[in-house]
Amino acid sequence: MASLFKDQVKLSAYRDRRFPGSQEEFEHALLTSITVYVGNMSFYTTEEQIYELFSRAGEIKKLIMGLDKNTKTPCGFCFVLYYSRDDAEDAVKYISGTILDDRPIRVDFDWGFQDGRQWGRGRSGGQVRDEYRTDYDPGRGGYGKLVQKELEAQRPLVDYGTGSLNSFGPLMPPPQYGRHGRNHGHGGSQRHGRDYHRKRNRNDDRYTHENSKRTSDHESRRNSDPESRPEKNPRFRESGDSDEEEDDDRKQRS
């Protein structure tokens, strides 16, 4: 439907550099894939929230959380696998750009999940986009990793390790990423922001690292031997790439 307006050429502006094949094969993979990539998620969004939202496009076969390769905590992306292509298409059509946990998420076709792709590809373990960001995004661990590092370096040594980065507070007011949610006439006051330190209902070990990760990034990197982590998600066994190659994570939103 509406083939007149659909821009057929631009299937996806993002080309995964780790895809092992030609551009044609890549496009074919996208055209037949039953997997979608979900981006711009909050680090706090749980698999169950994703399940609830994405099952409205169809029965979900599998769901793979993207994890920071050092801390093994969610780092803001995931893969959702459906049973049918139609459902995957509907997820892209109807969920991309809508709000999950106060953020507009992005949903794109993905060429297919392979073990190893669950890890963030940024130098610091998370997604590449979180390396260089200069804004303060509380849903994604505050400032970008590089900025965090700089801020850390500016701090008096005495404080090292005790304070939390967040105690700096944002240099600028947090961005109003709830851009979809201005006054919509339901009345009432406009609300934004959130309880950044909320506790999830269920105590997931994976998520309990959250705090330490966000607060002292240095520590987690000094101590980045994955085997030393007390609890691991059994699904995400240590294998595949953990190379530090800088890879453009995903296309930037234009």
Add this chain to the structure above:
Amino acid sequence: MSSWKSLLLRIGDKSPEYGSITDFKDHIETCFGVLRREIEHSADDVLPFLLQCAEQLPHKIPFYGSVVGLLNLENEDFVRKLVDNTQTNFQDALDSGNCERIRILMRFLTAMMCSKVLQPGSLVVVFETLLSSAATIVDEEKGNPSWQARGDFYVTCILSCLPWGGAELVEQVPEEIERVMAGLEAYLSIRKHVSDTGLSFFEDYDEFGKGLAEKDFLEDMWDRIQTLSSSGWKLDSVPRPHLSFEAQLVSGRSHELGPISCPEQPDLPLAVDGITYGKQKHNAELKYPQRIRRLNIFPASKNEDMQPIDRFIVEEYLLDVLLFFNGCRKECAAYMVSLPVPFRYEYLMAETIFSQLLLLPQPPFKPIYYTLVIMDLCKALPGAFPAVVAGAVRALFEKIADLDMECRTRFILWFSHHLSNFQFIWPWEEWAYVLGLPKWAPQRVFVQEVLDREVRLSYWDKVKQSIENAPALEELLPPKGSPNFKYSVEDGRERSEQHVLSAELSNKVKGRQTARELIIWVEESVFPIHGLEGTLEVVVQTLLDIGSKSFTHLITVLERYGQVISKICPDHDKQVMLIEEVSLYWKNNAQMTAITIDRMMGYRLISNLAIVRWVFSPANIDQFHISDRPWEILRNAISKTYNRICDLRREITSLKKGVVLAEEAAAKAKADLQAAESKLTLMGGEPVLGDNPARMNRLKSQSEKAEKEELSASESLEAKEALFARALGENEALFLSLYKNFSNVLMERLPDASRAGTLRGLKSIHVDEMTIDLGEPSAMELDDENGKPKIQTNGESASNVYNIGEKEQWCLSTLGYVKSFSRQYASEIWPHIEKLDAEVLTEDVHPLFRKAVYSGLLRPTIN
């Protein structure tokens, strides 16, 4: 995109393509001017694109009609070809039963008639062909009235053309059009009134009065057309650009349309029994569905600027935009808000979208599409649309007790999702009064279920915060959702034998013991001591706890240790116990209960029959009217079964194609080989039989390979067909069990048929038993969204005081679900209807139960 294409696409829009030109007449002239030149060298590109535009942007058809009319003055051959192609497409659409295409191409033909491209007589012939086919269908002697859906559809198409060209037809061929109108009237008099109450949004309790008196879609449409006719075919909602070019267009030479034909309807079965008739009717209605059902939730005053026909036109525009711009968010919202009509229509727009969201049995697209459209419209019209949406929500909420169960579920899912995109802001204080209603009151259940879905999309504290203007509603929030692990050791309680066992199991899992090892451990050291129940409890609770951290943890545990569970729970009885254990562990979390059961069914640890049995266990039955939990689980189980069957059907279709291809390939390879074998080749100067050896070998191996592939293709087809046969059998068993259970629980609880032979009777039982209390004097309250006073009596609307007893509400809810399940899976149920009739729908079944099943299946009650 080359400019002629964008000019065609953007005609009539405010867009950069046309720059400062705002007058439609100028659009048409500009577009025509460019096309005229373009056709000179690339007519073969222009023609299909122009036709495609007309088919996919039907609200612009009058403009395209005028452009074609102007082209006709310059290039008759091109337009002749365009008319021929239109006819070919139209005939294809008729043959394949492509409803949208039939309807839209007829509108295009009408527009071409208006701009003197098509002879009016040709259009009349199209009308008469369709009309005569429709009349034959409903003729009991010659036709097959079970296919009335097709006849109605054809007639609707004819009527739908008249707003676009009625005036022109009456002016140019008055006698013919009079004849057509007479024919339409005759058709309306012989067809049967459609009373498909099974598809109405609201339960019609007044079943003997309103249902018959209310006009069906076609009758209503006929009325609107007659009103239009009596007002001289004048209307505001259809642009008539051809009038601006009349002076030029009259000199054009009109083309004729060749004959078209309508497909034959299937023969009426010789033995006319209710079942075959019903099956045929079901198929016909699947092929020719009614496009819209009006929701009528707003007062008529909201649409008072419109004539009756305008409503139909605007609905057509909106539905077409929804259809063709699915997947193009920006264009969809932009076209929705800028229809070419001179009046405001946001209420009608909301009503139309909601009517699609709630359309029964299925909307054309998934409900989440309409959710997105509503969000986008709220952003596109921030000043107007959100208030209209809120008004629709209030109106539906008022009538929620009568809302069909399927619609109610979709309403809950939509509303929670919508709010999650708008910071969960809602004036909950308006609904705080539901706390004072009994816990089975549909309005209260609605609020509770919306809050539950909100929590699933977000998190508990966030939703709690969102209801701060009605803090008492916290009572309706779901529990915090944490697991209920029997062997938790945190609180320092004394540790029982089971605690020790559970810890032991937990350690084994952490030590990565295999399923095999665990099974041996269970069989040797647990089962003999603790028996079935003890074993099941410890193992299931412990494994669930290990998998409780996330969906992925759950999957991992089930994948790795599912066998341990299936070893303990090999049959239905034990699977029911297993489900019960799951529901105990996740008693605070409806979502995880549902997901866990769903996944266990996916790994075949539990069967759908076991799920049905568990849903109909006493504890769940008591929840039927106060919670969606059991229904969600039942729905999941049936829909999973249904999805598997659909997958199998798809796979079989593609395997069949594969077999044909493989057969062809094998035959060809064999023929090539034989040809080569019989060929004489010169070898060393001597002629020998057969091609050169290298080629022979290659051909031989190719042929062998092709044969092998053919064999393996047909083998996998056979295997799939066997699976499919098994799935069909399982489906039959599932529906039999479902209906038996429904029938039994309803029989036990429904009042005797003499007291409650109708839903209306059932509803009024409790009222009769109560002394009627008219309640507090009503307080006037200003409804800020609409600026109109709203009457409230302590929150309850005066017209809708809730006074239904618990038992009666239980029956109403359960009957509602009977209808809803029957309707949703009607296509899967019809093939098993004989068995169902013999085993469940026997003579002594309760009439209300029978009625719910029949109305869900749209099964005629009169044989």
